[in-house]
Amino acid sequence: MPSLAESISLISGDRPDHLTLQEQVYQRIRLDIMTGKFIPGKSVTIRGLAETLGTSPMPVREALRRLVAERALQLLPNRRVSVPAMTIEKYSELTAARVALEPLAAERALPHMDDAMVAKLTRLDAEVDEGIRLGDVELYLSKNLEFHFTMYRCGESQVIMPMIESLWLQMVPFLYLAMKRKGLGAIVDQHQEALSAIRNRDAAALAQSIRLDILDGVNRMPESEFVEES
Amino acid sequence: MPSLAESISLISGDRPDHLTLQEQVYQRIRLDIMTGKFIPGKSVTIRGLAETLGTSPMPVREALRRLVAERALQLLPNRRVSVPAMTIEKYSELTAARVALEPLAAERALPHMDDAMVAKLTRLDAEVDEGIRLGDVELYLSKNLEFHFTMYRCGESQVIMPMIESLWLQMVPFLYLAMKRKGLGAIVDQHQEALSAIRNRDAAALAQSIRLDILDGVNRMPESEFVEES
DNA sequence: CGCACCCCTTTGTGATCACATAATATAAAG
DNA sequence: CTTTATATTATGTGATCACAAAGGGGTGCG
Numbered sequence: 270m271p272s273l274a275e276s277i278s279l280i281s282g283d284r285p286d287h288l289t290l291q292e293q294v295y296q297r298i299r300l301d302i303m304t305g306k307f308i309p310g311k312s313v314t315i316r317g318l319a320e321t322l323g324t325s326p327m328p329v330r331e332a333l334r335r336l337v338a339e340r341a342l343q344l345l346p347n348r349r350v351s352v353p354a355m356t357i358e359k360y361s362e363l364t365a366a367r368v369a370l371e372p373l374a375a376e377r378a379l380p381h382m383d384d385a386m387v388a389k390l391t392r393l394d395a396e397v398d399e400g401i402r403l404g405d406v407e408l409y410l411s412k413n414l415e416f417h418f419t420m421y422r423c424g425e426s427q428v429i430m431p432m433i434e435s436l437w438l439q440m441v442p443f444l445y446l447a448m449k450r451k452g453l454g455a456i457v458d459q460h461q462e463a464l465s466a467i468r469n470r471d472a473a474a475l476a477q478s479i480r481l482d483i484l485d486g487v488n489r490m491p492e493s494e495f496v497e498e499s
Numbered sequence: 500m501p502s503l504a505e506s507i508s509l510i511s512g513d514r515p516d517h518l519t520l521q522e523q524v525y526q527r528i529r530l531d532i533m534t535g536k537f538i539p540g541k542s543v544t545i546r547g548l549a550e551t552l553g554t555s556p557m558p559v560r561e562a563l564r565r566l567v568a569e570r571a572l573q574l575l576p577n578r579r580v581s582v583p584a585m586t587i588e589k590y591s592e593l594t595a596a597r598v599a600l601e602p603l604a605a606e607r608a609l610p611h612m613d614d615a616m617v618a619k620l621t622r623l624d625a626e627v628d629e630g631i632r633l634g635d636v637e638l639y640l641s642k643n644l645e646f647h648f649t650m651y652r653c654g655e656s657q658v659i660m661p662m663i664e665s666l667w668l669q670m671v672p673f674l675y676l677a678m679k680r681k682g683l684g685a686i687v688d689q690h691q692e693a694l695s696a697i698r699n700r701d702a703a704a705l706a707q708s709i710r711l712d713i714l715d716g717v718n719r720m721p722e723s724e725f726v727e728e729s
Numbered sequence: 730c731g732c733a734c735c736c737c738t739t740t741g742t743g744a745t746c747a748c749a750t751a752a753t754a755t756a757a758a759g
Numbered sequence: 760c761t762t763t764a765t766a767t768t769a770t771g772t773g774a775t776c777a778c779a780a781a782g783g784g785g786t787g788c789g
Contacts, residue, residue, distance in 0.1 A: 289578070289741090291742080291743085312770095314771090324744095327742080328743070330561075331742095338564075338565050338568035348519070348750095359658060362658040363658055365659070366658055366659055366662065427592065428592035439658070519771090542740095544739080544740065545740075545741070547740095555773060555774045557773050558773070561772095577782090579741075579781095730789105731788105734788090735784100735786085736783105736784090736786100738784095740782085741778105741779095742778085743778085743779105744776085744777080746773105746774085747772105747773085747774080749770105749772085749773105750771085752768080753767085754765100755766075756764085757762100757765090759760105
């Protein structure tokens, strides 16, 4: 199991006891989506996936429907599903929504973060840097995801977290493919600033560092990566 | 078909051509949820709903799963689904998320609103006031929903709108029951302020009026309406 | 009177089948 | 060779069945 799979499993309810088949299928398909295994626009079929995964069409059906509801997949007018293509408009919307919600999640998490959590986040940030240094897209994306979600989860937000998860579910597949094609480049983040804001118990500074972290990473996306229309 | 039904159908894709059975079942169950037809915490069964709606369990199954993904229903550890009870923490989170997203949606919609839209919103606001004056919960909730969603939809936001829809889906059932029990009272809103901000093309003023509109309505909720824990 | 055990029912999950529709390949006509 | 018409296949949707697990109820024992 690749490293990205473990990190992605941080998203949304990982209840090991609750291992219904459709849940496993859901996790697997979601991982495949986030690591660019499906070509955007090309429709995925229930029976095809069922045969690949060695199950009946039933669990696949429910997993696909759930992923459509979470906006990781789109329902075409033909009733078929596919990975949606990324447009500039959608990307800017995703960014705007992230800027609106993630600083909020970080602020709500701050009171619940102790020294051990700061240490854990510091370690994760080091691994993010390692990924950047090596140009390892999987490592970078997985550890960056872990950094953000580990932080936000401290807030125990039952409403805001699922929304952030949905946003990443829509954003990551595109980032994965774009970075795989263009390389990581000289990515900068605001993790250090966020960490020192946490240590100082400075909610405003933390929120601001998260805002900048999102916008920093985003503005480096060349236009050539997007498709034309919705 | 009651008035609330038509307004609620403003939420999420209403494609009349696309009338698969599970879609109709979904719309119907969603309406029942928002009008308090299910007791929070009491589990709803697939077969029970199927019998009530006169279909096989299949479409109900998919509709329920979709509503769970949209957070209108919750999945209990027993694999059963129920309308989640409202807690103070959840309500404050819903409010925070609304304050974060809805002003954003309004700002994005502003450039696309013409005089006809202002006239339509003015008419809807009058109907909202009528609902308040009559103490008609259904009328108030449906027209208030229409007012907000008609405005936000002008922005053609494909990412932010579904998130706002999910928030209302979680909020409205609770409001419905609380207002039915306690009455509308002297509800105040910021619709007039929003309308004049639109006429002046003042994005900041519009965003602020939406913020206040959300917080105004929210702070009037007595604590006695909530349940104890999550 | 309270509590544990057992039986019957209900329920969610997964598999299989049937059908209508959309997609694709094939063939015929220009 | 292109294009249109046709036939064949593939696909989503809905229904039904099988099964294991959870719920509920009643009885017997402590």
